[in-house]
Amino acid sequence: MTGKSPSESEDLEGYIDRWTDQYFKKTRAIVQRNGDAEVTYAVFMRRPVSFAPRLMIDWLNQVAAEREVTFNIQKCFDEGDWVGAGEPLLYLSGPLSELVDLETLYLQKLGACCVAAYNAYLMCSSLPDSQFLAMDARHCAGHEMAEMMAYAASVGSEGARRDRDAVGFIGNATDATAHFFGNEKGLGTMPHALIGYAGSTLRAAEMYAEAFPGEPLTILVDYFGQEVTDALAVCNRFADLAEEGAVAVRLDTHGGRFVEGLDTQSSYAVLERHVPRAVRQYRNEEELRWLVGTGVSAAAIFHMRDKLDEAGFSKARIVASSGFNFFKCQVMGSVNAPIDMVGTGSYLPDDWRETYATADIVAYDGEPKVKVGREFLLQRR
Numbered sequence: 001m002t003g004k005s006p007s008e009s010e011d012l013e014g015y016i017d018r019w020t021d022q023y024f025k026k027t028r029a030i031v032q033r034n035g036d037a038e039v040t041y042a043v044f045m046r047r048p049v050s051f052a053p054r055l056m057i058d059w060l061n062q063v064a065a066e067r068e069v070t071f072n073i074q075k076c077f078d079e080g081d082w083v084g085a086g087e088p089l090l091y092l093s094g095p096l097s098e099l100v101d102l103e104t105l106y107l108q109k110l111g112a113c114c115v116a117a118y119n120a121y122l123m124c125s126s127l128p129d130s131q132f133l134a135m136d137a138r139h140c141a142g143h144e145m146a147e148m149m150a151y152a153a154s155v156g157s158e159g160a161r162r163d164r165d166a167v168g169f170i171g172n173a174t175d176a177t178a179h180f181f182g183n184e185k186g187l188g189t190m191p192h193a194l195i196g197y198a199g200s201t202l203r204a205a206e207m208y209a210e211a212f213p214g215e216p217l218t219i220l221v222d223y224f225g226q227e228v229t230d231a232l233a234v235c236n237r238f239a240d241l242a243e244e245g246a247v248a249v250r251l252d253t254h255g256g257r258f259v260e261g262l263d264t265q266s267s268y269a270v271l272e273r274h275v276p277r278a279v280r281q282y283r284n285e286e287e288l289r290w291l292v293g294t295g296v297s298a299a300a301i302f303h304m305r306d307k308l309d310e311a312g313f314s315k316a317r318i319v320a321s322s323g324f325n326f327f328k329c330q331v332m333g334s335v336n337a338p339i340d341m342v343g344t345g346s347y348l349p350d351d352w353r354e355t356y357a358t359a360d361i362v363a364y365d366g367e368p369k370v371k372v373g374r375e376f377l378l379q380r381r
Contacts (some may be wrong), residue, residue, distance in 0.1 A: 012066050015187035018132035022103045031097045040093040040363040041371075043107070047085050047354050050121050051077040052155040055148060056109040060092070061212055062103070069098045080117070080159035089114070094358070103359050105273055111357035112145070112349060113152045119326055119347035120156025124168040126329040127342060134172035135321070136345030143176070150177035153347055157181075170341075189215075192252075195223040201230035202237055207333065209238065214272045217241060217317055218248040227251060227260045227300075228307045235313045248317035248340065251304060254296035255322075259303060267292040267299035274302045282331075290331045296322045298337045305338045319343055325350075 002335070017025070046133060055074055064071045072093040089110070091100065134153045140146040150172050157168030171187040178186050190208055198204035205219045219234050220334055221227040229247040235242040252260050258267065271279055272290050278298075282288040292299045301320055308316045309375055317340040320332075325346035331340060349355050362377050363368045370377055 006091045007306060012063065016063070016101060016105065019266060020101045024101045024103055028097055030103045030123075031100065031335070037096045037364050038093065038366070039099065039361050040091050040379070041099065041103075041359045042362045042374075042379075043090050043092060043110065043357060043359045044086055044088050044377060045083070045111060045114060045357050047115070048118065049083050049089075050091060050117035050156055050159055051075075051079055051081045052117040053081050053090060053110060054154050054155075055113060055151055056106045059109055063102060064094075064098075067098055069095060073097070080155050080162065080187075082118075082159075083122075086376060088284040089357075090110050096361075096364075106247070107357045107359060109148065111355040112352075113148050113155070114353045114357070115349045116149050116152035116347050118158070119349070120153045120169065121163075122156075122323070122326040123329045123342070123344070123347060124157050124166040126333040126335075127166045127324065127339060128160070128164050129168035130339040131340045132169040133319075133341055133343045134169055134181075134345065134347075134349055137172070137174045137177075137189075137256045139345050146174065147177055149345070149348060150174070150180050151300035154180040156347065158189075169321055171219050171249040189218045190220060192220055192223050195220060200224075201226075201364070202233045205234045205237065216246040216248070216334035218250055218317075220250045220252055221250065221260075222253040225257065225260060227253065227304065229260060230318075231304065231308065232311050232313075235308065235311065235316050236240060239313075242313045242316045245317060247313075248319050249304065249308070250319040250321060250343065251296045251300060251343045252302065252321045252343075253290070253295050254295075258294050259300040260294075261307075262300060262303055267297060267303075270303050270306070271298045278335045281334065286327075287331050290328050291335070296320050296324075298332055301332075301337045301339060304379045317341065 060071055074091040076088050076090055083089055107175055134150055136149045137146045140149055153169050160166035161168050169181060171181045171183050172187050174186040190204060195204040198207055205217060221230045235247055238247055241247045279291055282291055290297055304318055319341045320339045321343035324342050324344040358368055360374050360377055368378050
């Protein structure tokens with residue numbers, strides 16, 4: 001039997017029994033044999049995060065209802081708040097016999113969400129005037145992770161709206177998690193596969209418009225290495241839509257070549273024309289590549305904006321994708337790259353070790369008690 005969520009095949013208790021750590025199951029048996037205790041856990045992480053506890057709390061409430069017991073969950077922060085390394089995120093209280101075998105599973109639903117929310121917050125804050133579209137689902141290890149990452153992106157986005165007046169994430173790519181962004185369905189138009197099938201970028205756009213009349217049109221323009229040529233062809237074909245701002249060209253050029261019409265020298269010239277001296281701010285080779293190098297660079301985005309404007313399509317939008325993590329977003333924001341939307345899944349944690357959340361018991365039957373070295377977790381009275 002493969003691992004499945006409890007909603008798919010097995011009852012909740014069976015799910016917990018199969019997926020929790022063995023030593024927690026044995027501890028539960030010992031406590032049931034020798035007498036229960038009312039305990040309080042402190043839950044924390046070892047790095048700064050954005051507080052994203054909803055999936056964990058919903059699951060704990062589901063378990064509490066199933067076991068006919070009450071868990072007291074004292075949140076130390078509001079959802080989306082910044083939390084420093086080592087600060088307790090929340091305190092969780094209840095009978096030890098009912099909580100001890102849940103730790104493995106509720107921590108799984110917390111740590112990665114908090115790190116991804118933190119990343120999403122930084123990305124949206126770096127490009128506050130740009131929309132973001134969550135495109136992480138295909139990079140996730142299963143649907144449970146996809147749900148966690150979509151939720152996290154929505155939390156980070158809301159934080160950036162609150163703190164930075166950012167536009168943030170307007171949606172995601174799948175129907176199942178669209179509700180986190182206030183939508184009924186996922187967003188998106190076409191993959192490269194459709195363009196290959198159609199035989200040309202323009203024909204793919206026509207086929208899409210025929211199948212989904214009246215919908216806004218976002219077209220990938222890198223398939224044939226003719227980003228500018230194909231962008232202008234689509235805009236000319238759908239000039240009315242372009243004038244309405246309902247046509248977008250998506251730059252997704254890989255890092256092995258320049259966007260059509262650029263090379264190293266012309267990329268420097270484009271960036272210097274739009275943002276004098278900007279290239280002198282780079283601190284490493286990766287930042288330099290994001291400014292004037294191959295792939296979707298700042299120079300490439302300015303270049304595409306120039307060509308669209310020169311052809312009379314000033315309302316056509318630019319969607320940028322390909323490796324837009326926080327650091328790349330920060331570089332793009334520093335030069336005010338004209339990006340209308342960023343398509344990204346790069347808020348996913350880079351180092352999974354940083355997603356580890358920890359829970360330590362800090363009180364037994366009301367008496368403060370914690371292992372040596374974790375005294376900082378004790379509740380302040």
